[in-house]
Amino acid sequence: MLHDENTVVIDRPAEDVYDFLVDGLNGPEWRTGIRSIALRSGTIGAVGTEYAQELAGPxxxxxxxxxxxxxxxxxxxxxxxxxxxxxxxxxxxTLDAEGGGTSVTFALDAQPSGFMRLMSGTIRKTMAAEVGALGALKQVLES
Incomplete structure (x- = not known):
């Protein structure tokens, strides 16, 4: 199992941060690896909502x-x-109120199998970049 996580404190209320994050269409504003994203089904913010997403790959x-x-x-x-x-x-x-802001922790877990196990080093780098993008989220939401 591969795991990576990162935490930042954003100077915005938890509700604002949550609403921005749960809407996947906001992803390109802070995640540079997204080439395209669209709501495929469901309602923004609801369990079961699916997004079709194309990412920059190898x-x-x-x-x-x-x-x-x-x-x-x-x-x-x-x-x-x-x-x-x-x-x-x-x-x-995971979002927690902290003073007037919000502590946000982004964690990713992956279990590579088959051929993907041979790419564990690349996968680790990609996961670190994804969770590391919280810094960009902070900049977007605080500007």
Whole structure:
């Protein structure tokens, strides 16, 4: 099992941060690896909502990264699972009020199998970049 996580404190109320994160269409504002994203089914913020997502992959190719919201507890927790693409990680955003702001922890877990086990080093780097993007989220939400 591969795991990575990162935490930042954002100077915004938890409800604002949650509402921004749970709407996957906001992803390109802070996640540079998204080439395209669209709401495939469901309602923004609801469990079961699915997003069709194309991500920048190895060698400049696009890879599918479609995902589904599996838990949505406003304003404290969002969970999702990737449902298309070569790797199917699960992710969690945990939000906690901290003073007038919000502590946000983004965690990713992946279990590579088959050929993907040979790419563990690349997967680790990609996961670190994804959770590291919380710094960009902070900049977007505080500007």
């Amino acid at each position: 060698g400049g190719r696009s890879v599918a990264g479609d995902y589904r919201i599996t838990r949505a507890d406003r304003p404290s927790r969002i969970e999702f699972e990737v449902i298309a693409g070569p790797l199917r990680p699960k992710g969690t955003y």
